[in-house]
Every structure is written in C-alpha cells, then in structure tokens.
Amino acid sequence: MDLDGGNRRVFNRLGGPSAAQPTDSSKNQKVCYHWRAGKCSRFPCPFLHRELPHPTGPTSAAANGSGAPKRFANDSGFSGPAPRRGPNFNNNHNNSWGRMGANKVVRKTEKVCNYWVQGNCNYGDRCKFLHSWSLGEGFTLLNHLDGHQKVVTGIALPAGMDKLYTGSKDETVRAWDTNTGQCMGVLNLGGEVGCMISEGPWLFVGIPNFVKAWNTQTNQELSLSGPVGQVYTMVVGNDLLFAGTQDGTILVWKFNAVTNCFEPAASLKGHTLAVVSLVVGANRLYSGSMDHSIKAWSLETLQCLQTLTEHTNVVMSLLCWEQFLLSCSLDQTIKVWVATENGNLEVTYTHNEEHGLLNLQGMHDSESKPVLLCACNDNSVRLYDLPSFSEKGKIFAKQEIRAIEVGPGGLFFTGDGTGYRVWKWAEAVPKP
Structure with a gap:
C-alpha cells in the first residue's frame, strides 16, 4: 500500500506544487462545504480545504520560506498534510485538534448515530457515535x-x-x-x-x-x-x-x-x-x-x-x-x-x-x-x-x-x- 504516495495526492489537493500547474481535473475541484463550516471529518476529502482563488507560483512558495507548503505533525507522529481548519481557526492557538492517526481508536460517545439509524452513515467504524442500540x-x-x-x-x-x-x-x-x-x-x-x-x-x-x-x-x-x-x-x-x-x-x-x-x-x-x-x-x-x-x-x-x-x-x-x-x-x-x-x-x-x-x-x-x-x-x-x-x-x-x-x-x-x-x-x- 502506497501510504506515501497517498499523502502526496492529498497534499497536492491542498495546494502542493502540482497545484501551481493546474490539470483538467484540478480545474474542476470545489472547496469543501463541510470544511468551510469547520466540521469536515472525511479523510481523504475529495474537495479542497482552502478558499479560492489561491495564489500560485513563486509568491506562494515564498510565503512558507521554501518551495513547498508547510507540513504538520499529526497525532500519530508521522508527517502528513496540514490539519483541516474551520474558517475561524487562529494560528496563534496551540494546535491540539489534529486529525486522528489511522491507527488510533475512535472513542465512542454514548449516543446512537442518527445516520446509522436511518441506514446511511458513511463513516463505519470511524464514526464517533454508536452503531448499536446497546453498550x-x-x-x-x-x-x-x-x-x-x-x-x-x-x-x-x-x-x-x-x-x-x-x-x-x-x-x-x-x-x-x-x-x-x-x-x-x-x-x-x-x-x-x-x-x-x-x-x-x-x-x-x-x-x-x-x-x-x-x-x-x-x-x-x-x-x-x-x-x-x-x-x-x-x-x-x-x-x-x-x-x-x-x-x-x-x-x-x-x-x-x-x-x-x-x-x-x-x-x-x-x-x-x-x-x-x-x-x-x-x-x-x-x-x-x-x-x-x-x-x-x-x-x-x-x-x-x-x-x-x-x-x-x-x-x-x-x-x-x-x-x-x-x-x-x-x-x-x-x-x-x-x-x-x-x-x-x-x-x-x-x-x-x-x-x-x-x-x-x-x-x-x-x-x-x-x-x-x-x-x-x-x-x-x-x-x-x-x-x-x-x-x-x-x-x-x-x-x-x-x-x-x-x-x-x-x-x-x-x-x-x-x-x-x-x-x-x-x-x-x-x-x-
């Protein structure tokens, strides 16, 4: 399984080097509606987690002091794409809300998932709500x-x-x-x-x-x-x-x-x-x-x-x-x-x-x-x-x-x- 290649693909959608040279597929990408609301939990997400238009070329590279955007350490300790942020995210805050690593156990809240009840929850075992009528x-x-x-x-x-x-x-x-x-x-x-x-x-x-x-x-x-x-x-x-x-x-x-x-x-x-x-x-x-x-x-x-x-x-x-x-x-x-x-x-x-x-x-x-x-x-x-x-x-x-x-x-x-x-x-x- 190409974990590194997968990270690069997600990374590029977030504005990596390939974003500077748009392809036919990237031209049609949209900004994630849930990300704008500050509650997107899909990983990987098929939509952009940034606002458009996004500056390209040397200016964007200079903003980070290098030719590539910044990368953040996630909870698993591996380098990965920048965490998803709500529209009111403040860079001065200590970032402790990062995405859970793939090997982390999702702690279930003691509430039954409404989407599971209706038969259409897409998160499966990753859902933080219960997919059961009992504990x-x-x-x-x-x-x-x-x-x-x-x-x-x-x-x-x-x-x-x-x-x-x-x-x-x-x-x-x-x-x-x-x-x-x-x-x-x-x-x-x-x-x-x-x-x-x-x-x-x-x-x-x-x-x-x-x-x-x-x-x-x-x-x-x-x-x-x-x-x-x-x-x-x-x-x-x-x-x-x-x-x-x-x-x-x-x-x-x-x-x-x-x-x-x-x-x-x-x-x-x-x-x-x-x-x-x-x-x-x-x-x-x-x-x-x-x-x-x-x-x-x-x-x-x-x-x-x-x-x-x-x-x-x-x-x-x-x-x-x-x-x-x-x-x-x-x-x-x-x-x-x-x-x-x-x-x-x-x-x-x-x-x-x-x-x-x-x-x-x-x-x-x-x-x-x-x-x-x-x-x-x-x-x-x-x-x-x-x-x-x-x-x-x-x-x-x-x-x-x-x-x-x-x-x-x-x-x-x-x-x-x-x-x-x-x-x-x-x-x-x-x-x-």
Whole structure:
C-alpha cells in the first residue's frame, strides 16, 4: 500500500506544487462545504480545504520560506498534510485538534448515530457515535417489533401462553406471537393505556376511569369501574387486585369464584396526588406517588403503616428484592430501603443519576448474578450489578423507555415510543 504516495495526492489537493500547474481535473475541484463550516471529518476529502482563488507560483512558495507548503505533525507522529481548519481557526492557538492517526481508536460517545439509524452513515467504524442500540457485554438484542404509534406503557406475558401483550398511549393493546414475532391482533380501547399486568390467565389493562380485565383462556371480558381519571399502576397481592389512580386513591378488588367477577373490596386513601407505582413484598403493599411520598400498607388490615418522604420528586417505580425495597424518582436518585428492628424502613443507600428515573426491574444474568435494570428519561436503560451498583451496560432508544418486563430463560423486554425490543442474556461459558 502506497501510504506515501497517498499523502502526496492529498497534499497536492491542498495546494502542493502540482497545484501551481493546474490539470483538467484540478480545474474542476470545489472547496469543501463541510470544511468551510469547520466540521469536515472525511479523510481523504475529495474537495479542497482552502478558499479560492489561491495564489500560485513563486509568491506562494515564498510565503512558507521554501518551495513547498508547510507540513504538520499529526497525532500519530508521522508527517502528513496540514490539519483541516474551520474558517475561524487562529494560528496563534496551540494546535491540539489534529486529525486522528489511522491507527488510533475512535472513542465512542454514548449516543446512537442518527445516520446509522436511518441506514446511511458513511463513516463505519470511524464514526464517533454508536452503531448499536446497546453498550456492554453479556446480553444481545434478539428482535425489535414496531407497531404502536405512541409510547409503550405496559408489557405482559400471561402464564402458560405463547403470546405477549403490549399496551400503549395510542389507545391500543397488541397481541404478539412469541414464536414468530408477528402481531396477531390489535384491540382499540378508546383511552390511553396507563399500565398493564398479567396474573395467571388474567390480563389487566388500566385506562381512564376503568380497569379492563380479560381471561386469556376463556376470552371473558370484564370492566371494573370506580377509578377517577387515569389508572397508572396495578399489582396483585394476597388474592387482591390493587390499582393506583389519578386522584390519589388505591382501589382494591377481590375475585369471587362463585360469580366469576371481581368485587370492590376497599379504597385506600392517604396520597394527595396520583399514585403511579405499586409493589407487593413482605406482606406489605408499597405505593409511590406524585406527592413525592411512599406509603407502606398492611396486606392483612389494609391500614397505612408508614409514610416515607425522603424523595423530592415523583416516585416513579418500586421494586422489592429479598429484604430490600428499591425506589426510583424523577429526583434522579435510586434509594435502597431496609427494615429496622421496629419494622420501619430506613434508607441504607442512595444512588445518584444524571437524569430522572422512570422504571425499575430486577433479574439475574447468565451467571445468576443480580442485575438492576433502570430506565432513565434520557431514552436509555442502565444495567447495574448489585449490590455494588457498578455499571454493566446501557440500552438506548429513540424515545423514553417506559415499560420493562422480565421473561423466562434470560429474556427481558423494553418498550419505547414505537414498539418493544427483545433482549437475552448470553449463555454462560463453562470454565475449564
């Protein structure tokens, strides 16, 4: 490979000795538009990196004190053509912005390349932006299924079925075949889906002023009335269905096997704004609200046992893991709570993020190590090893990821503004 000859050819285009004697090809060369804007990153660039007209003959040679233009040392230590300069470049500045040598590693920024997304990035491995929807090792993207017109707010996998359901703010629920990845049907609900869960054969969908319930085995459909405004979150515990609503109330239903219906059982009041997160653990129900608080309720008496006020913004998601309660908030923190001797919860650790937090899910990787999946409002999901909170990887999307669901066999799912992605932890390699 003629590296030296290649340098001379590029060098001549920048105004080397051959430029003094124009040829038919050099007469038609144009000044690089991107170079004029100070952001040309092509190497070699087929256009001129100088303004026209350019002085020729003895005058140009005398300007440099010799018969050839100056050459600068690039970052690799080899002599090469003069660095590309923007129109406002000042020769008095220390030149530390030189072009990277061919053998240098391009440091990737943690941002997905917009041109790569559109399928027309020309830089390939030299692009400083990511050509991938994830960073990190140990997990891979299996599939990306589009279909929804707005953000996916719920993902559910009813037990014993080969179907996956997604709900969206586009007012629809879609059913997907888990074997083929094909959409099997679309149900229009006439209202934004605020949340969706499955329990046994039942699929529950929260919409404004109602909870819709479907028995996926018998196709029985029920409408549970009582909510005021949007239903943002649901959970099942102690044979009860709980729904957090826009007016700050937690509604409770119990299934009656005789009538094959869900009957109202209680209405839990205490939050002053909408309840947006619910979780059950250690014989308690925990609720997070837009009023910045977390409340702990007894599953036996349905009485409030404790109110936690350490968060300073909306408590978006709650997760029970072993003896710990984890909470995340738009205040850019994840808090880890542990019960004291008297049974009350106290913060034992606070993890700080640079962005607001939307959703928490926990699972084990291929080596059975606990991993926390945390959706942030910068259109990403962080993956953390527990209990160290050391970063294990990142997942990116075009829009906010509002839904995360864990499946069998190392699968997990993330829902964003158009559909959902299927991820899988790689199989662990046995040690010799």
